[in-house]
Amino acid sequence: MIRSNSLLLCALLLTMFQAAMCQVNLKSVDQVWDHYDRYKEPVITNRFFKHTEVLHLIQKHTTSRFIDAVQIGQSVKGRSINHLKLGTGKTKVLLWSQMHGDESTATMALFDLLNFLAADDEHNELRKLILGNLELNIVPMLNPDGAQQWKRRNDLEIDINRDARYLVTPEGRALMNLAKELKPEIGFNLHDQSTLYAAGPTSNTATLSFLAPAYDYPKSMNEVRKRATQLILTMNTALQTRVPGKIAKYDDAFDPRCFGDTFQGMGISTILIESGGYYVDPEKQYIRKINFYALLNAFESIAKKSYANQNLEDYQSIPENSRSLYDVLIRNVSISKEGIAFRTNLGIVRSQIKSPDFGSMSYNGRIEELGDVELTYGYDEIEASNLTFTPGNIKLMRKSEWEALSPQQELNLIREGYLFVKWTDGTSPAGPLNARLLNLTNKATNTIQSASIGQQAQFLLSRDGKPVYALLNGYVLDLTKNVEAVPNVFGY
The missing domain is CATH 2.30.40.10 (Urease, subunit C, domain 1)
Incomplete structure (x- = not known):
């Protein structure tokens, strides 16, 4: 009986210790929010930065040997498409931004995240957790020609995100080839949407909208899509403390032309994030910070695999976005x-x-x-x-x-x-x-x-x-x- 009670006490203490450690990490993410201005990339001050600025920022991080960078393709106009890699973990995560040239919010946030992950301060335990468990693979500004002219499509006038089957665009081919080479466990497809979307039938702006894309017409739910959905729930929980009521989701009708739907079918748990609107934020600088916070929470959850505790039924409670x-x-x-x-x-x-x-x-x-x-x-x-x-x-x-x-x-x-x-x-x-x-x-x-x-x-x-x-x-x-x-x- 004494031995049994001792084992019970040890188990209880271990559970309390693990819970305390989770609280420490969660607290650390929230403290990073408070310290965000330390990491906000000062070169990027508005939405309209170009490929040249991106190359300079990549060079900054490769010069410091914080990331490995390699060119994986060229745009129609010959601008480089770059793959950045950091972290030594076993779980591979692929993030790509600005597939549509005039959707730059997440690109800003990605360079803020690189600054955070490269820093050395009181948040080192969180960095160690993320970089020790994840291999982050980032393709910023997939559509540099579109960014140059601030337009959605590439220079062939093709929507890259509707080119997952035909792969006519060199930009689409570069992303597909990278995904097949890496075989990542998780993917983040980062976009912007109109500022005129609301979170359900309310006056709340849809500041961020999520989607765990379907991989077939019946919209089946397998383990791959389940993981994407649980990660969305993890981010939603965190974001409700920052933009309560302003998180929405997209309709999940299957579209085989889209990269998210295609990658989901390839076994990559893919999450679409769309940056919408926020009052008096025309340059989306606050939404940039929201992206930073959402992705950082996702990284932590992936590293700890804590997303597995999310109940799929809660996904239904996230309101659909509407142009209202x-x-x-x-x-x-x-x-x-x-x-x-x-x-x-x-x-x-x-x-x-x-x-x-x-x-x-x-x-x-x-x-x-x-x-x-x-x-x-x-x-x-x-x-x-x-x-x-x-x-x-x-x-x-x-x-x-x-x-x-x-x-x-x-x-x-x-x-x-x-x-x-x-x-x-x-x-x-x-x-x-x-x-x-x-x-x-x-x-x-x-x-x-x-x-x-x-x-x-x-x-x-x-x-x-x-x-x-x-x-x-x-x-x-x-x-x-x-x-x-x-x-x-x-x-x-």
Whole structure:
């Protein structure tokens, strides 16, 4: 009996020790979140970095002998596709990013993770756990030609992620050949999605969306897909502490053209991660940090195999993402059209306009919806039940007077009902205008007299004839407050 009790006590102490060690590691991951700025790669400051910057960052880590790097292919335009390897563990993990050239959030996070894993500080136990148990294989910027022109497809105009069967693209062939050579146990397919997706029928943005792709049309569940699903659940648990309610999942209909579905069928537990939207994060720098945190939690879980404790049924509780958000939603505004006055709702979306050097973005706000907007929401919402859609007026002034306007003077003119300036001594430019509030026009009258689908969102919301809000190129200005310039207005 004494021996039995001793064995029971030892087992209990061992369980408590293991649980304590898990807590230490979990605490360490959370502390890394607090210390993230130490590891954030300073060379990358926005979404529009190019292949050249990636090569410099790869060289930084190969020079320090932290990673091994080898070219595994070339893009259509001859840019290198690179495979980075680090870690000495038996479990091989393959991560690839920017398969779509204009989806760069995860690429930023991958270089932040390399900085973390190369560092030497109080998080060394976590590094030792990850690098001692995993072999990380990273292909950053699989589509460098697409990144160069900030476009989804490669230079053949083929969507690489729909090329898993035909392998027409050199980029797709490079990834497939690497996967067949490595035979990794786990793969991460890293993408971006529209910022207008919500997590289920809610106002919550889908900041990250996951998918454990199906490998056949019946959407069967084998051990390979089960492991991918359990890893998603692990990341979801961690992320709910950072972006609660803002995690979603994709519909899992099988598509044999896609790499994720194909790799799942090849025995690689593949997880799709899509970076969506977060309020006031147009460059996705906070979502970059969210990616960093999600992947770090996944690495830890793979190293410890703790994901195996996740219950598959919990996957059903993750809401599906849905395209149900607008940049701005105006509810119950009074408008007049065709001689009829009525109250309705306006959904406004800001589309993106690439700069000529593909290094920055301007925005073009337009009315996308007019009418019933049940189960849709806005990043910004205005309850306009006591407001009226009001066209903006045109202010006549010389070019030099416009150039001399201060932001406060522009704001005062908007409060008086002006949204446009027409130069009396010349022709003003067309296209996006930065760091201003008032639009420019060469027209004698404002053509935006009522709300219409597709119309640019340049109007006022008034109460008793006095402007309360201004919609400038789809951006909301509360005229009761002092404001700064919006990202851009327009010249017409």
